[in-house]
Amino acid sequence: MKRAHPFTSGAIALALIALALILPAPRGTIALYLAICAGAALAGAKRAIWLGLLVVVPLWILLFVMHGVLGEAPRVAMPWGGTLSEAGLAWTLEQGSRLAAIVTTSIAFAELFDPHRFLQAAIERRWPWSAAFLLVATLDAADRFGEQARRLREAQRTRGLRVRGSLALRARAVPALVFPLLLASLTEADDRTLALESRGLTAHTARTAIDPPPDSILDRVIRWGALVVVFGVAYWRLRG
């Protein structure tokens, strides 16, 4: 997947998100989610599965409580006692599996995304530079934020702030980081704008791709195939 043309991985990600929205839930979307997890693991983005779970599990719990526990009648009895809303449970499964598929796909895409290759491909295709750069900057923001957080955390630790140890200790250290992190990131953004401007990155010029990623026949077949599958499934759903 890392060797694929950046537009191919983007097309696959978009197709999977579209399928998560149009496939019949819950069976279709659960199958899709499992397929996405398997694909992410095979593509070397195992971390996306765990990060995805970290995001969606709280959402699943929220959906379960809001719709399953507090949902309307008819209600079904549970083997361990109590009742749950039948429609609410179905809704939880449907939306939960769609969410999981979308979130995991997005994280896997971000994990496998190579900003340099993407920009080179965008330049070669004469895509609008500002749009391509905005996408890269957005996907890169987490890394930059993390790097800035690491620098500040190191500075704070060298002055005696304890951030390791118990959960309570770690929680107490969070506020000391959040505001300075935001401020430092804003200041750094100003400085970085200066740097980008002075390197010609914000100019409206026709750029040259110096290292464009190869776009093989297989890449093009996959991209067209993804489009055909999405439209095929949509047609099938509309007909059904």
Place this chain on the structure above:
Amino acid sequence: MRLTATQLSFRYPAQETLALNGVDLAIEPGQVTWLTGALGSGTSTLLLALAGLAPRITGGERRGAVTSDGHDPAVRHPLIDGVAYLGASPGLQLSGVAKSVRDEVAVGPMNLGWPRDRILQSAAHAMERLHVTHLAERAPGALSGGETQRVLIAALLAASPRAWLLDEPFSALDRVSRIAVGTLLRELAREGATVVVSCDDADAMLDVADRVVVMQRGRVALDGAPHERLAGNALRVAGASTTDAATIAAAAHWDPPYPLTTAALLALVGDALPAATIAPVAAPAVDGDRLLLDQVEFAYKGGPAVLQQTSLRVGAGTAVGLFGRNGAGKSTLLRLAMALEQPSAGRVETLGENTRGRGPEDLAPRVGFLFQQPERQLFAASVRAECAVAPTLAGWEADRIRVATEQVLDELELLDVASEHPYDLPLPRRRLVALASILVTDPILLLLDEPTAGLDGATRDRVTAVVRARVGRGIAVLAITHDASFAHEALDRGLHLERGAITSDGPVRELLNGRDLSRPAALAVALHLGLPIGADRRDSVARVLTSARRM
């Protein structure tokens, strides 16, 4: 490219004072113009205005006119217009879109839309001229400060600009790289480029610049040929740094014109005092280990070895300099000493405690650590609050914190900005704030990474005095520096690190031999006169020269 400023005034957003106040200046092509002045004199802002970046990107209010070849640069993009600008903090100048140094160097030409072959050829040529070809496949973010600075200059060179506006381009460079960059600037000017450099290192600029423009409180205070201007008193009166040799001559109460180079100073000294033969000096005795590295090895994850069987000790009351080329592993060694990294083999003992399994918070506030670019690591809402962080975390009482904070702010002359937000200060003063914030708890071991980088002469002297005062009280110091004058004035012992191994260890004056580190004028005179260690620093040498003159 001809650059002009006419009655140029500039005020940053939310600032009351003018950063530039009626600047009139015309900068001609084919020359290296050197901008200098005391902290806050406006040299960096002038560069930004000439590049068209202030106020277009910085915000603020501009009055008067700026032109590059008759056009207002504020309506063009600098690089497209043939103007290369490099800011003072190397870490913030990387494009963020390149995965290797080669790509980073090619970013400018890529944005100019040159043909691919020309880009690759130009990038290769630029890397060769800046001696960074061996770094071509490295990730730009993983370079040392000095390597980053060289790569960034190569990146500008690759775009073949007609005008160069460089803010402190030598700040993180070792001596060899300084000479290479200085030579490059001269060659560029000879080829017809307009070169403007804001820099406080008079010794580095003396033979590079054709013209010096001294700024004072946002105005041009002095303008002329460096050899003429530096030889008089006016530059010093305007608060700018002069050369090492001229500083000593002035301190010795000689009359202008001052000698500007060590050779010229020695020639004059030689007339007044005979040369002496000096006995070899022994390394200062180490008394009690404040820091011990024993056979330490280290490599970053997935990277090559950075340190190999490195051993050193720093005793109480000694100031040790860590010297070496950019990328030699100096900053990594300091990080190991502060327990920010753990050795893969060997032992690191800081204040007698093995750092394995410990973190920097276990060593603070007894150990003070100054990062290489500390301006990016401030986190309090005011300068005063920044200084109060460490003592507060150490559990000090409010009164004690207040007294210590005022004392350190006074010592570093930061009281006037005590209530300001650190990020509202110019970079050099931010660096001083970072230094103040670690000195406030009076650590017994100081680990300093380039403490004088980007500071003007007066501030460098202040930092030197701060270090000496603490060494006199028994505090141990380990400092990385490429500033030979600071090394000589502030440090006692020197270690030379090369490819992760210590290759020399001895009195600092033996390492300031003109090879990796230049020999400061004070030391050259002291060696000539046979002055022993302890009597070879600037003040002592100046006293000897003063009395010799009286005789």
